[in-house]
Amino acid sequence: xxxxxxxxxxxxxxxxxxxxxxxxxxxxxxxxxxxxxxxxxxxxxxxxxxxxxxxxxxxxxxxxxxxxxxxxxxxxxxxxxxxxxxxxxxxxxxxxxxxxxxxxxxxxxxxxxxxxxxxxxxxxxxxxxxxxxxxxxxxxxxxxxxxxxxxxxxxxxxxxxxxxxxxxxxxxxxxxxxx
Numbered sequence: 434x435x436x437x438x439x440x441x442x443x444x445x446x447x448x449x450x451x452x453x454x455x456x457x458x459x460x461x462x463x464x465x466x467x468x469x470x471x472x473x474x475x476x477x478x479x480x481x482x483x484x485x486x487x488x489x490x491x492x493x494x495x496x497x498x499x500x501x502x503x504x505x506x507x508x509x510x511x512x513x514x515x516x517x518x519x520x521x522x523x524x525x526x527x528x529x530x531x532x533x534x535x536x537x538x539x540x541x542x543x544x545x546x547x548x549x550x551x552x553x554x555x556x557x558x559x560x561x562x563x564x565x566x567x568x569x570x571x572x573x574x575x576x577x578x579x580x581x582x583x584x585x586x587x588x589x590x591x592x593x594x595x596x597x598x599x600x601x602x603x604x605x606x607x608x609x610x611x612x
Contacts, residue, residue, distance in 0.1 A: 477573075491523055568606065
């Protein structure tokens with residue numbers, strides 16, 4: 434690696450090569466993309482879902498969807514940006530699907546399951562698991578992932594004001610947990 438190339442540049446270049454090979458059906462290249470990105474994808478899914486099992490399912494669905502949609506990646510943005518958006522969409526879809534599945538068996542009941550402890554996550558991540566689902570999702574997307582409230586509202590099919598209210602609710606709950 435030359436002095437002019439940063440580690441980020443090298444990762445982007447590697448991603449570009451692997452994406453092109455995977456688009457042509459190279460399963461080894463796709464496996465390398467998986468190995469390189471699955472921890473980050475899982476971490477985002479875990480933060481959004483709040484449960485290890487649901488995060489694992491969302492991660493798996495993200496990579497299945499990635500294999501299906503990879504030919505549509507045009508390279509106009511960084512692969513990691515595109516993968517991040519795909520991950521958020523799949524995680525939210527998985528959460529919604531899981532919620533509606535349980536709603537059929539327990540109508541009218543709150544279907545939140547207890548958050549599963551996960552040793553690797555420290556500090557705020559552990560507290561995030563204690564937040565109500567909608568507040569956690571909005572907080573993660575806004576505070577940690579940098580989405581704007583109108584983007585969050587569009588993804589979750591809620592009003593921007595609801596997104597702001599959920600964010601402030603999450604902040605207040607987190608502050609109460611800390612003090």
